[in-house]
Amino acid sequence: MRSTQARPHASDDHERSLVRRTMPRTLFDKIWDFHRIGQRVDGRDLLYIDRHVLHELHAHHAFAQLEKQKRPVRRPDLTFAVQDHTVATAPGRDENTNPSGAAFIKAMRDGCRKNGIRLFDIDDREQGICHVVAPELGIVLPGATHAVPDSHAATVGGLGALAFGCGTSELAHILVTQVIAMKRPKRMRVRLDGRLGPHVSAKDVALRLIAEVGVAGARGYAVEYAGTAVAAMPIEQRMTLCNLNIEMGGRSGFVAPDDATFSWLEGRPYAPRGRMWDRALTYWRTLATDDDAAFDREIALDCTSLEPQISWGTDPSQVVGISEKVPDPAAIDAGRRAAAESAFVYMGLAPGMPLKGLPVDRVFIGSCTNSRLPDLQVAADIVRSRHVAEGVFAMIVPGSSSVKREAEAAGLDRIFRNAGFFWGESGCSMCAGGNGDRGKPGERIVSTTNRNFENRQGPKVRTHLASPATAAASAVAGRIADVRQLVAGAA
Amino acid sequence: MIQPFTRHIGIAAPLLVDDMNTDQIAPFLASRSLKDDYRIMLFNRHRFRDDGSENPDFVLNKPQFRKAGILVTGHNFGAGSSRESAVWSMLANDIRVIVAKSFADIYRENCLQNGLLPVVLEPDVADAFIARVVAVDGAAPFTVDLLAQTISGPGGPDVVFQIPAAERTRLLEGLDDIGMTMKHADEIAAWEQAAAKAQPWLQTARDRRQV
Ligand code: SF4
Numbered sequence: 001m002r003s004t005q006a007r008p009h010a011s012d013d014h015e016r017s018l019v020r021r022t023m024p025r026t027l028f029d030k031i032w033d034f035h036r037i038g039q040r041v042d043g044r045d046l047l048y049i050d051r052h053v054l055h056e057l058h059a060h061h062a063f064a065q066l067e068k069q070k071r072p073v074r075r076p077d078l079t080f081a082v083q084d085h086t087v088a089t090a091p092g093r094d095e096n097t098n099p100s101g102a103a104f105i106k107a108m109r110d111g112c113r114k115n116g117i118r119l120f121d122i123d124d125r126e127q128g129i130c131h132v133v134a135p136e137l138g139i140v141l142p143g144a145t146h147a148v149p150d151s152h153a154a155t156v157g158g159l160g161a162l163a164f165g166c167g168t169s170e171l172a173h174i175l176v177t178q179v180i181a182m183k184r185p186k187r188m189r190v191r192l193d194g195r196l197g198p199h200v201s202a203k204d205v206a207l208r209l210i211a212e213v214g215v216a217g218a219r220g221y222a223v224e225y226a227g228t229a230v231a232a233m234p235i236e237q238r239m240t241l242c243n244l245n246i247e248m249g250g251r252s253g254f255v256a257p258d259d260a261t262f263s264w265l266e267g268r269p270y271a272p273r274g275r276m277w278d279r280a281l282t283y284w285r286t287l288a289t290d291d292d293a294a295f296d297r298e299i300a301l302d303c304t305s306l307e308p309q310i311s312w313g314t315d316p317s318q319v320v321g322i323s324e325k326v327p328d329p330a331a332i333d334a335g336r337r338a339a340a341e342s343a344f345v346y347m348g349l350a351p352g353m354p355l356k357g358l359p360v361d362r363v364f365i366g367s368c369t370n371s372r373l374p375d376l377q378v379a380a381d382i383v384r385s386r387h388v389a390e391g392v393f394a395m396i397v398p399g400s401s402s403v404k405r406e407a408e409a410a411g412l413d414r415i416f417r418n419a420g421f422f423w424g425e426s427g428c429s430m431c432a433g434g435n436g437d438r439g440k441p442g443e444r445i446v447s448t449t450n451r452n453f454e455n456r457q458g459p460k461v462r463t464h465l466a467s468p469a470t471a472a473a474s475a476v477a478g479r480i481a482d483v484r485q486l487v488a489g490a491a
Numbered sequence: 492m493i494q495p496f497t498r499h500i501g502i503a504a505p506l507l508v509d510d511m512n513t514d515q516i517a518p519f520l521a522s523r524s525l526k527d528d529y530r531i532m533l534f535n536r537h538r539f540r541d542d543g544s545e546n547p548d549f550v551l552n553k554p555q556f557r558k559a560g561i562l563v564t565g566h567n568f569g570a571g572s573s574r575e576s577a578v579w580s581m582l583a584n585d586i587r588v589i590v591a592k593s594f595a596d597i598y599r600e601n602c603l604q605n606g607l608l609p610v611v612l613e614p615d616v617a618d619a620f621i622a623r624v625v626a627v628d629g630a631a632p633f634t635v636d637l638l639a640q641t642i643s644g645p646g647g648p649d650v651v652f653q654i655p656a657a658e659r660t661r662l663l664e665g666l667d668d669i670g671m672t673m674k675h676a677d678e679i680a681a682w683e684q685a686a687a688k689a690q691p692w693l694q695t696a697r698d699r700r701q702v
Contacts, residue, residue: 034690037682038675042657042666046675048682050693058574060525071669074679078696103525137698144693151573151597165597168575169604169668177672179679183655215510216567219596249567251596269700272692280692315510315570339509432519432572441541451571453514455536 024290026187027256028222031162031287035145037179044181049174050144051078051161054117055130056101056108057085057434058149062172063111074178076116080139081108082130083122085434089397089424095122098435115175128400128426131155131368135239136402138268142257142284147174151246152368152450157254158239159261160287162222164251185252186296188221189289192229194304199483201378202237203370203448203467205229206244207309209301211319218250221297224289225255229303235264236372243369244450247316256288308483311452311465312355313343318452322470322482325354346454347462348444355464355480361443363394363475364457366424367431370448370468371399373406379472380412382483388420389478395422395437397429421475430457446474493606495665496637499587501560503624503633503644504550511564512571513598517580519572529576529583551584555629561588563624565617569598578605588635590642592617603658606665608637610652623647637663 025033037046052075054062059081066073073079086101087093095105105122112119120127126137130148134140135156142160146153151165164180174180192205210217223245230238238255245253255261262281265271272280311319312326318340320326328351329340344351365371365379376398388394396416398404404426407413413423430437431449438458439445445463448471452463464480473483518535537549545552551559562581568591569577578601581589589602590610602609612620623646624633633644637659641649660666687694 038678040671040675042661042671043655044657046672046678048679048686051696061575069669078694080696100524107525139696141692143690149573151571165573167573167578167597167601167604170600173669173672176669177676177679178683179672179675181668181672215570216593216595219567219593246571249570249595269698270696271699273699276692280690283690315512335509432514434519451512451514453512453571455518456514459536459541 024292024294026289026293026295027224027254027287028162028187029293031143031145032184034143040181043183045184046179046181047145048179049147050141051134051139051146052080052174052178053130053134053139053146053148054079054081054108054171055085055148055150056083056104058168058171059111060104060107061168062149062175063107063115065172066175071176073115073117073175078178079117079175080134081112081117081119082133083108083120083127084129085428085432087122087425087427088435089427089429089437091425093122093425101435125401125405128398128402129368129371129428131243132371132399132403135159136268136400138265138271141265141271141280142261143287147180152243154245154251154253155239155243155368157242157245157252158235159265160254160257160284162252162254165246185222186220188218188223188250188297188299189295190223190225191227191298191300192225192303193227193300194229194302195232196229196303196306199469199487200303200306200308201467201469202233202240204306204309205301205303206241207311207316207319207465208306210244210248210317211309212301213248213299215247215315215317216249218245218248218253221250223250223253225253226289227300230255231258234374235260236374239372240369244316247450257284308467308470310355310446310470310480311463312347312349313340314346314452314454315339315343316450316452316465318343320355322356325352328352356482358444358480359478360392360446360474360480362439362445363388363392363471364397364430364445364447364449365395365468365471366397366399366429367449368399368428369450371397371403373403375448375468376403376407376412377410379468380415382469382472382487383419383421383476384415386419386476388475392475392478393422394420394475395424395430397424398426401426419476433457446471446480493604493665493667496587496606496608496662498634498636498638499560499608500632500634501585501588502556502558502629503561503563503590503627504556504559504629505621505624506550506562506564507621509565510567510570513569513574513577514571516569517574517576519574527576529580532576533580533584553629558585559629560585561590561633561635562586563590563621566592567595568593569595571595573597573601575601575605578602578607581607590617590620603661604668606662608635608662610635610642610654612650612652616650619647620650
């Protein structure tokens with residue numbers, strides 16, 4: 001598999017990786033070793049990238065760089081592009097609906113045409129958020145490597161792929177070489193055990209985990225999620241879990257593929273078929289961490305008594321359970337106190353107050369974190385025969401045009417519209433506001449996205465991250481709500 | 492392609508926070524076109540108030556730090572989005588060194604890609620250095636020497652920092668990242684051939700509805 005030619009710069013690290021092959025290995029090691037092409041003069045491993053997905057916000061820089069350097073795209077056939085970050089969500093949209101997106105959209109369209117790259121353009125029936133489209137079309141495969149110039153690339157780790165979020169220079173590098181140059185990360189395993197309670201989902205688990213581990217807890221690690229709670233999660237929830245991996249600092253995070261993965265993938269447009277599928281399946285079944293394989297760090301979290309979680313601050317580790325009060329900065333350890341205090345000011349909160357009951361101005365259900373069909377189904381179940389509270393602007397933006405179509409076929413759009421939700425065309429929308437969908441200064445939003453950073457969803461906007469269930473319940477209540485109470489009729 | 496880095500002399504500005512994220516460093520909302528003004532983008536929402544006037548309290552707006560060439564900060568600098576504008580906007584403001592207790596992975600990589608030197612100091616060394624930077628208060632510059640791996644300047648002895656040798660070479664020589672990898676073109680081609688046999692589904696990505 002690997003080139004056996006002697007490498008003049010072989011280092012200890014390389015020696016170790018040779019030994020590793022005969023020792024029990026983690027799934028991460030298996031995927032890494034298979035894709036490792038060699039070692040570069042600067043000591044970095046060169047790792048082959050099986051699938052590369054671009055979006056319009058960063059693609060044009062890379063295309064311009066390639067053009068200037070007269071370097072071709074090595075594997076346009078393994079490269080895909082999606083318009084997502086800047087596309088408008090208004091019904092009947094086109095590339096000019098969001099004026100500040102038009103140039104990005106056209107530049108990527110141009111670059112894709114010149115370089116022979118399959119583009120899911122704004123009017124393509126399979127357009128959507130890059131991290132949603134790639135898995136649902138079967139472009140992502142278990143044990144494959146995957147790169148996207150966006151930090152939430154690890155979303156597709158839910159299918160057992162090893163994904164890397166990249167910057168623009170790395171994007172250009174992959175276009176030209178089809179490899180990424182990296183130092184081998186350390187290995188971490190996160191065990192999530194126990195049964196999730198009603199209305200508790202992967203989003204709640206991930207938020208709790210980030211709160212426990214911190215926003216830099218997984219920095220330098222590739223994270224494998226394991227345990228009974230993960231095994232019980234449907235694929236979409238595994239993707240939510242892996243999506244939030246970057247919020248604890250981890251670039252790559254994944255779940256070992258299992259039968260649920262394989263049946264989810266089978267028959268998807270870009271997935272192998274027939275004899276090739278059988279062969280792939282035989283291989284994919286070997287994709288697991290060996291029993292005695294060692295991790296550099298292990299973390300365990302029991303999810304049995306976990307309640308719905310919600311963020312109170314301005315980083316995704318500032319999280320409490322829905323029935324808890326926001327912490328008193330005095331009770332937070334010294335290193336985190338200043339950040340907590342400034343978060344309190346920004347978020348307009350007082351120490352020790354409950355979040356539940358706080359009036360909200362907006363609710364957003366969408367983003368690569370929580371915009372797949374089951375996310376929308378959960379929300380629809382909650383808002384069915386209910387209505388968005390007066391004064392609340394609530395919007396639902398499906399993660400892809402395919403999700404939108406499927407939701408409409410199932411009648412979800414009618415449920416949402418009847419309940420007073422805005423039902424949008426697919427894209428990133430309010431996640432980062434790149435398409436103009438933003439909150440107004442001072443507004444409080446319950447959002448199913450992944451980042452509650454200051455000004456992310458609009459200047460001075462106050463974001464509370466939560467699950468689709470909590471967001472839907474809050475839209476109906478007009479306040480931050482405990483979905484369990486709402487459903488039980490006690491809110 | 493990238494400017495080689497050997498030595499950089501500059502005023503050191505203290506930005507004493509942890510977890511500074513790229514949404515703050517290079518706000519998306521300040522991005523409007525294909526040719527963004529990265530100079531203005533840097534910390535846009537910290538530097539300017541809603542009415543467009545400057546916020547005099549932000550460190551880089553203080554008279555002594557307006558021409559800062561070195562940013563000194565806490566843990567996990569550059570968390571969040573992978574946007575490279577968060578590095579380009581530093582360079583557009585002639586900041587070529589960031590001294591931190593730690594960096595987010597992708598941000599650090601983006602620095603190396605662009606010839607911006609990310610210096611990591613152990614927390615106690617960093618705290619001592621920060622104290623010096625605060626005491627000097629922009630009155631005199633510091634010199635960051637990548638050859639010697641030292642930071643020198645007022646208020647104390649040279650501070651030695653570590654950086655992987657290969658990354659040091661790459662910065663010193665301004666090595667072209669793609670060029671370095673292209674030396675392995677044969678190995679890449681050989682891998683593709685072998686993979687097409689071992690896991691053929693990886694080497695083709697076709698919409699099978701159209702076959
Ligand atoms: S939905 Fe948000 S996090 Fe996801 S790719 Fe789009 S902007 Fe990035």
